[in-house]
Amino acid sequence: MTAGSGPPSGDGLVWRTATELARLLASGELSSVELTGALIERSDAVDPGINAYLHRTDELALEAAGAADARRSRGEAASPFDGVPVAYKDIFVTRGVPTTCGSKILEGWVPPYDATVVERCHGAGLPMLGKTNLDQFAMGSSTENSGFFPSRNPWDTGRVPGGSSGGSAAAVAAGAVPWAWGTDTGGSVRQPGGLCGLVGAKPTYGRISRYGMIAFASSLDQASPLTRSVEDAAALMAIAAGHDPCDSTSIPSPAENYLDGIDGGIEGLRFGIIKEFTGEGSQPGVRARVDDAYTRLEKLGGTLQEVSMPSFQHGIPAYYLIAPAEASSNLARFDGVRYGSRVAGDTNIVTMNSMTRDEGFGAEVKRRIMIGTYALSAGFYDAYYGKAQRVRTLIIQDLRRAYESVDLIVCPTSPTTAFKLGERTDDPLAMYLSDVYTVPFNLSGNPAVSVPCGLSSDDGLPVGLQIVAKTLDEKTMFRAAYAFEKDLGFAGSPEGRPRL
Amino acid sequence: MSTAPSRVIETTIGLEIHVELATSSKMFCGCEVAFAGEPNTRTCPVCLGLPGSLPVVNERALEHTIRIARALNCDVASHSFFARKNYFYPDMPKNYQISQYERPLGAGGVLEITGDFPTRRVGITRVHLEEDTGGSLHVGGSGRIADSEYSLEDFNRAGTPLVEIVTEPDIKSADEARAFVTELRAIVEALGVSDVRMEEGSLRVDANISVRNAGETEHGAKVEVKNMNSIRSVGRALEYEEGRQRAALVSGDMPVQETRHFDEKAGTTSPMRTKEYAFDYRYFPDPDLVPFEPSDTWIASIERAMPELPVHKRSRLAEQYGLRPADIGILTTSTAIAEWFEEAASAYDGPAQKVANWIIADLFGLCNEAGIPLTECKIAPRQLAGLVRLVDSGSISGKQAKQVLGGMFATGDDAALIAEKEGLEQLSDAGELSSVVDEVIAENPDAADKVRAGQMNTVGFLVGRVMRKTKGQANPKLVTDLLTQKLAP
Amino acid sequence: MDIDSGTVDYVARLARLALSDEEREQMRAELSDILEHAGRIRALDLDGVEPTSHPVRLLNVARPDEVRPSLSQEEALACAPAAENGRFKVPRIIEEA
Ligand SMILES: [Mg+2]
Numbered sequence A: 001m002t003a004g005s006g007p008p009s010g011d012g013l014v015w016r017t018a019t020e021l022a023r024l025l026a027s028g029e030l031s032s033v034e035l036t037g038a039l040i041e042r043s044d045a046v047d048p049g050i051n052a053y054l055h056r057t058d059e060l061a062l063e064a065a066g067a068a069d070a071r072r073s074r075g076e077a078a079s080p081f082d083g084v085p086v087a088y089k090d091i092f093v094t095r096g097v098p099t100t101c102g103s104k105i106l107e108g109w110v111p112p113y114d115a116t117v118v119e120r121c122h123g124a125g126l127p128m129l130g131k132t133n134l135d136q137f138a139m140g141s142s143t144e145n146s147g148f149f150p151s152r153n154p155w156d157t158g159r160v161p162g163g164s165s166g167g168s169a170a171a172v173a174a175g176a177v178p179w180a181w182g183t184d185t186g187g188s189v190r191q192p193g194g195l196c197g198l199v200g201a202k203p204t205y206g207r208i209s210r211y212g213m214i215a216f217a218s219s220l221d222q223a224s225p226l227t228r229s230v231e232d233a234a235a236l237m238a239i240a241a242g243h244d245p246c247d248s249t250s251i252p253s254p255a256e257n258y259l260d261g262i263d264g265g266i267e268g269l270r271f272g273i274i275k276e277f278t279g280e281g282s283q284p285g286v287r288a289r290v291d292d293a294y295t296r297l298e299k300l301g302g303t304l305q306e307v308s309m310p311s312f313q314h315g316i317p318a319y320y321l322i323a324p325a326e327a328s329s330n331l332a333r334f335d336g337v338r339y340g341s342r343v344a345g346d347t348n349i350v351t352m353n354s355m356t357r358d359e360g361f362g363a364e365v366k367r368r369i370m371i372g373t374y375a376l377s378a379g380f381y382d383a384y385y386g387k388a389q390r391v392r393t394l395i396i397q398d399l400r401r402a403y404e405s406v407d408l409i410v411c412p413t414s415p416t417t418a419f420k421l422g423e424r425t426d427d428p429l430a431m432y433l434s435d436v437y438t439v440p441f442n443l444s445g446n447p448a449v450s451v452p453c454g455l456s457s458d459d460g461l462p463v464g465l466q467i468v469a470k471t472l473d474e475k476t477m478f479r480a481a482y483a484f485e486k487d488l489g490f491a492g493s494p495e496g497r498p499r500l
Numbered sequence B: 001m002s003t004a005p006s007r008v009i010e011t012t013i014g015l016e017i018h019v020e021l022a023t024s025s026k027m028f029c030g031c032e033v034a035f036a037g038e039p040n041t042r043t044c045p046v047c048l049g050l051p052g053s054l055p056v057v058n059e060r061a062l063e064h065t066i067r068i069a070r071a072l073n074c075d076v077a078s079h080s081f082f083a084r085k086n087y088f089y090p091d092m093p094k095n096y097q098i099s100q101y102e103r104p105l106g107a108g109g110v111l112e113i114t115g116d117f118p119t120r121r122v123g124i125t126r127v128h129l130e131e132d133t134g135g136s137l138h139v140g141g142s143g144r145i146a147d148s149e150y151s152l153e154d155f156n157r158a159g160t161p162l163v164e165i166v167t168e169p170d171i172k173s174a175d176e177a178r179a180f181v182t183e184l185r186a187i188v189e190a191l192g193v194s195d196v197r198m199e200e201g202s203l204r205v206d207a208n209i210s211v212r213n214a215g216e217t218e219h220g221a222k223v224e225v226k227n228m229n230s231i232r233s234v235g236r237a238l239e240y241e242e243g244r245q246r247a248a249l250v251s252g253d254m255p256v257q258e259t260r261h262f263d264e265k266a267g268t269t270s271p272m273r274t275k276e277y278a279f280d281y282r283y284f285p286d287p288d289l290v291p292f293e294p295s296d297t298w299i300a301s302i303e304r305a306m307p308e309l310p311v312h313k314r315s316r317l318a319e320q321y322g323l324r325p326a327d328i329g330i331l332t333t334s335t336a337i338a339e340w341f342e343e344a345a346s347a348y349d350g351p352a353q354k355v356a357n358w359i360i361a362d363l364f365g366l367c368n369e370a371g372i373p374l375t376e377c378k379i380a381p382r383q384l385a386g387l388v389r390l391v392d393s394g395s396i397s398g399k400q401a402k403q404v405l406g407g408m409f410a411t412g413d414d415a416a417l418i419a420e421k422e423g424l425e426q427l428s429d430a431g432e433l434s435s436v437v438d439e440v441i442a443e444n445p446d447a448a449d450k451v452r453a454g455q456m457n458t459v460g461f462l463v464g465r466v467m468r469k470t471k472g473q474a475n476p477k478l479v480t481d482l483l484t485q486k487l488a489p
Numbered sequence C: 001m002d003i004d005s006g007t008v009d010y011v012a013r014l015a016r017l018a019l020s021d022e023e024r025e026q027m028r029a030e031l032s033d034i035l036e037h038a039g040r041i042r043a044l045d046l047d048g049v050e051p052t053s054h055p056v057r058l059l060n061v062a063r064p065d066e067v068r069p070s071l072s073q074e075e076a077l078a079c080a081p082a083a084e085n086g087r088f089k090v091p092r093i094i095e096e097a
């Protein structure tokens, strides 16, 4: 975990956290070009086995790295992380670099603009290594719904890395990039973070601009970092957080410095354990690890108490109405008229639109468009969408009540460890039910982080602990996660990285 | 159209009007709002509906909508939000229109209209804000969509702020509909929130019209009439449609619910292809935008800054200038005309009605012939006042003045200059006229005797003779004075 | 919650998805399952509960009416599947089929 002495190289280098790399760059022990080169080399070696990337931008990265080195040599670093490379889930729009959202329907599209997250990271001097794989339009929990190929979990390439930000998680876990951006609509960063032994941190809804992030479910989507340490997650989040006038749902207050006081410990913090999350249906190894984590929190000076969230039993139904409803409308623009692929272009507009969409969208996307269209259609709105929006109110009310007596809520990130490729593809409903621990906090907008809590004893795969804070209380969330991570000593240890 | 004698048939009309707002930038992005121009040169990720882009509301568009709502006596919603209206159409980049549904910015208004019918109060159901679509060009066939081979899309107009105004079905005739649109147009123009040019599509009118036998409580089948591109065509289309439906009702061949297209040239309406099923727009609150709760102080500040509305202008003009009601109506069809009149009136000391007469009776005719609006004619308002003064002073006759006005219209020169150039000086010299008057008395002894006997209406006949002799150059007032003097009993 | 094939056709038409027969039948079964599960909340009595459309409540977000640079025509049309004379080309426009 220390920067070590002498110029680090090769294998050692690719496992470092972004924070460590930033220190090496600042001290001049390492150049961004060297680092970027090492990561490109690492990607060449490991990516064929994990399929994390949809599109690599090695040239652009090296160019940006050179510029970062030049800035550093002039003493004009763009940020403390100037020159530390990053990768983006291919849901972030990148000027001049193909963006597909994991779907054939956007094949060949080269956006004329950058997402705000991308713009801010460019501004901080982070070279872009590439665009990572995802479930098409972020719809899925395994990356198997990618329109191109599934990504694989570096811990066991027969298993999924989780999803929908599976490509980003696989890349970070495999040492191909120190950190990466994902998006979290129903757990799409926390769950792959948990399944790949990484930190996945979702901010408060509205804290990071959604401008240029291809919308899945607008009222749920948030850009979220996937990193090897809590400190990195706090740092990457801070680079992008803060008001953006291009996003009407962006919170107007300035973002806090999440690193400030991150090492303050958790003495006296009150942790709530959700009564309704009984662990039924969870893998025993996962339950054991999470129970250990609770004990550790107490050992560190925190207190545990039970909180009741009666509305959470309706979280999955509400989520699987709201998200598809918004998606059905958000995805209407993919019609073969202005960009992307087109099928049957010489027939008539209805046939062209319908064939283009049928061929361009994968099965899961079509399924969700159908559910959402149905839920919004005349006569069903009140029974489905309207009801789901009211359940959402109940969830927010339950959480508000709980936070009167606790500072943070803790629960597992996922009921199981990474599952095998193909294991759940035939049963969409079963796949949906595995999001039970994550979706309530997208519905409510609370910040939530998944932090590794060791390996499950039944299969040796990583398990994630989820820590959820009050709205806009990311600092307390990171502080608790940091203390836990340090005490556990998993991250950065040989046990904490896959043998790939 | 023939109507059975004993039968009273009622017409019911409701209007749906779209007004494009004249903001600088579009509704949800910074692209410029402008008419015409090279296709697809005023687009950006937002108004092209590119993946990842997000809308942000134009504050001035909200203000303009509140202005229109208040001018139509609507209540401004204390809580309002934008919804998505979902349907596929290639001129709509996102395949949904950001519009308002449950909570329009304005509702519950009323607009009073007057004309050759009993004063009518038309209810305003809603005033809401939405975005415009792009424009399609249909290629092949006749150029109409139905037989075209393919279409070409231009998104310059896409995202222009659009205010939709929906009336209650309170309008009872084509005349009233025309009056409503005329008044609405004047209001919107007075507010300065739109160009209101119907030919360019910045004001678009659709109508729902039905007929029924008097006394029936249910409305007849509603026919939607589209493609009325001027106020005149609103009148013509609805007059035609009213007649067609009345005839159908009388013959027992009941009108059916449908959408009809107005053919400007033929002056008739014909059915458009009807939809197989009602659209299911799947409205829901747009999650990319947040609700609006306009504060009372904000609304009050918008109201304070509102210009004089046509209805207020009319009563002021009546009071301040004592104009005839019919003339006031004409002079207030547009703010520009009213302003022009007021400027001319203020440059003139006599009764303003005289100025109004010149504008309405003469100047409008010249403008119409030239096909230009009053504001673009070469005559400045104070120059018209100068012309009227010249007549008052007796320098030229009324008849000569018309000739002078023509000259002013062509050149933009002052009245006096034109009168001088064209030798149009009125005979106002009493000495010179006196001999002509004497001649006329000598030539018409019978008439002269009648006047001497006190039959004063015969003076006019003699004045006419003098005018003829002087080829209209004599000052008629002076001639009358001379005649009455000379023929005093 | 059983969805019939007529409903699947209707929804597919609204959503502009040309589903194959096979897809339609599979979709019918899956939608029935999912809506069965999601439909559990239909029975809840939530009359006094306000709907939430945004997790974080913001109000009156607007921007000043200022013109910003647009894309060039070339940029706008760069990724168009078909274009002609500076416009996006689409096949014949018909009403809903
Ligand atoms: Mg409308």
Ligand SMILES: [Zn+2]
Binding pocket: B026, B029, B030, B031, B042, B043, B044, B045, B046, B047, B048, B159
């Ligand atoms: Zn634009």
